[in-house]
Amino acid sequence: xxxxxxxxxxxxxxxxxxxxxxxxxxxxxxxxxxxxxxxxxxxxxxxxxxxxxxxxxxxxxxxxxxxxxxxxxxxxxxxxxxxxxxxxxxxxxxxxxxxxxxxxxxxxxxxxxxxxxxxxxxxxxxxxxxxxxxxxxxxxxxxxxxxxxxxxxxxxxxxxxxxxxxxxxxxxxxxxxxxxxxxxxxxxxxxxxxxxxxxxxxxxxxxxxxxxxxxxxxxxxxxxxxxxxxxxxxxxxxxxxxxxxxxxxxxxxxxxxxxxxxxxxxxxxxxxxxxxxxxxxxxxxxxxxxxxxxxxxxxxxxxxxxxxxxxxxxxxxxxxxxxxxxxxxxxxxxxxxxxxxxxxxxxxxxxxxxxxxxxxxxxxxxxxxxxxxxxxxxxxxxxxxxxxxxxxxxxxxx
Numbered sequence: 001x002x003x004x005x006x007x008x009x010x011x012x013x014x015x016x017x018x019x020x021x022x023x024x025x026x027x028x029x030x031x032x033x034x035x036x037x038x039x040x041x042x043x044x045x046x047x048x049x050x051x052x053x054x055x056x057x058x059x060x061x062x063x064x065x066x067x068x069x070x071x072x073x074x075x076x077x078x079x080x081x082x083x084x085x086x087x088x089x090x091x092x093x094x095x096x097x098x099x100x101x102x103x104x105x106x107x108x109x110x111x112x113x114x115x116x117x118x119x120x121x122x123x124x125x126x127x128x129x130x131x132x133x134x135x136x137x138x139x140x141x142x143x144x145x146x147x148x149x150x151x152x153x154x155x156x157x158x159x160x161x162x163x164x165x166x167x168x169x170x171x172x173x174x175x176x177x178x179x180x181x182x183x184x185x186x187x188x189x190x191x192x193x194x195x196x197x198x199x200x201x202x203x204x205x206x207x208x209x210x211x212x213x214x215x216x217x218x219x220x221x222x223x224x225x226x227x228x229x230x231x232x233x234x235x236x237x238x239x240x241x242x243x244x245x246x247x248x249x250x251x252x253x254x255x256x257x258x259x260x261x262x263x264x265x266x267x268x269x270x271x272x273x274x275x276x277x278x279x280x281x282x283x284x285x286x287x288x289x290x291x292x293x294x295x296x297x298x299x300x301x302x303x304x305x306x307x308x309x310x311x312x313x314x315x316x317x318x319x320x321x322x323x324x325x326x327x328x329x330x331x332x333x334x335x336x337x338x339x340x341x342x343x344x345x346x347x348x349x350x351x352x353x354x355x356x357x358x359x360x361x362x363x364x365x366x367x368x369x370x371x372x373x374x375x376x377x378x379x380x381x382x383x384x385x386x387x388x389x390x391x392x393x394x395x396x397x398x
Contacts, residue, residue: 008073011069011070011073011074012073012074012077012085017089018088018089019089019090020070020085020086020092021066021070022067022070022071022074022085022086022092023089023090023092023095025063025066025067025070025104026092026093026095026096026099026101026104027095027096027099027101028101029096029099029100029101029102029103029104060103064103064104064107067104067107067108068107068111071107071108071111071112072111074086075111075112082112091118091120091121092108093105093108093115093118093126094120094124094126094129096108097126097129097130097133097135097138098129098133099133100130100133100135100137100138102135102137102138105126105138109141116141116145116148116152117152119155122157122158122159123155123156123157123158124155124157124166125152125155126138126141127139127141127142127152127153127163128155128157128163128166131163131166131167131192131196132166132169133171133172133175134171134172134175134192136389136390139196139390140390140391142199149199150201153199153200153201153204154201154204156209159209159210159211160207160208160209160210161209161218162200162204162207162209162215163196163199163200163204164193164196164197164200164204164205164207164215165207165209165213165215165218166196167192167193167195167196167197167215167219168193168215168216168218168219168222169218169222170189170222170223170226171185171188171189171192176188176226179378179382180374180375180378180379181230181233181237181375181378182226182229182230182232182233183230183231183233183234183312183316183317183320184317184378184379184382185226185230186223186226186227186230186309186312187312187313187317187382187383187386188382188386189219189223189226190309190310190312190313191313191382191386191387193215193219194313195387195390197215219309220309223309227307227309227312230307230312231307234302234305234307234316234320235302235303237320238299238302238303238320238323239299239303241295241299241323241324241327242295242296242299242300242303244327244331245292245293245295245296245299245323245326245327245330246292246296248288248292248327248330248331248334249289249292249293249296249330251334252285252288252289252292252330252333252334252337253289255285255337255338255341256285256286256289260278260281260340260341260342260344260345275344277340277343277344278340278344280336280340281336281337281340281341281344284333284334284336284337284340285333285334285337287329287330287333288329288330288331288333288334288337289330291326291327291329291330291333292326292327292330292334294322294323294326295323295324295326295327295330298319298320298322298323298326299323301319302316302319302320302323305319314383317379317382317383318383320379321376321379321380321383324372324375324376324379325376328365328368328369328372331364331365331368332362332365335361335362335364335365336361338361339357339358339361342357342358343358
């Protein structure tokens, strides 16, 4: 910054690759707190809390100040020189858009709003490129452009693809990897397609590109492989979980007829009927049976589903989420039933053993939470709160 203040010509200087300082900074989104590498949970939590605004590091602030200073110096030249500086050897605007460098773009567009009209070599605006590379923070800017939006979204590229066609194309692998499993990746792609569909004109929905495909037809062909992977992932997950749920159902059903402590010969009532531990055993065993049965039904539904594209939007993730939650409840209840049954059978003279068993009985429960937490979190947020990533957290154009 100090060097730039002493010598303002550095803003226009080029390195051995003929790149200016803006070219270099455009390709470094992490220096500005870029969100392109954040997972689903982190990105949506930021939608609620605005953590990025409150706790932006001094390093990111200085990087933005440097960009602003460089850009102000460049804007002192005439328009032709400005466009030459930011389009050669590569287009700064689209380099930043492809990498999701939202903060960098905000500085440039705030000072020079006409950049919104710029197109790349394939006649795509920053909104088209943001959709193609799945950068929601940049795409959200379209809602701040007012009536300009209705014009920009009608642009088509060299292959006659409109912005909905670009949403129909398969996302880059690094964006797909932000969520767990092929099924949730398919869900994210459907969310993007439906969100972009909201802003286009009705005529664009059935518009055909040079290959004669509408956006929906292009989506189907582009995501055929991901759909198969999603189906396989769902079935494998459901099969594995259904096996566990079946075992739990069998165990707790048998436990209901193997009463701890036995029954009294003269009355036929359980010997520990009046003990609190027996009540806990009875309730937990019943809860385990009902929840494991529910889990089995959910996984059975998944295995027999038709696996249409739209099933991945809410139906299948919801069933899997309910199935996993029910499986967790049944596992926890089964461990409680086991611990109380062991306590009732062995607490006379072996109190320390029953306490020891009670503690270690919850190790599988903790492991289940540890191993499945990220999947459940991604599934819940992706199903019910994924639309929040398309709600601007702040105004980009001041």
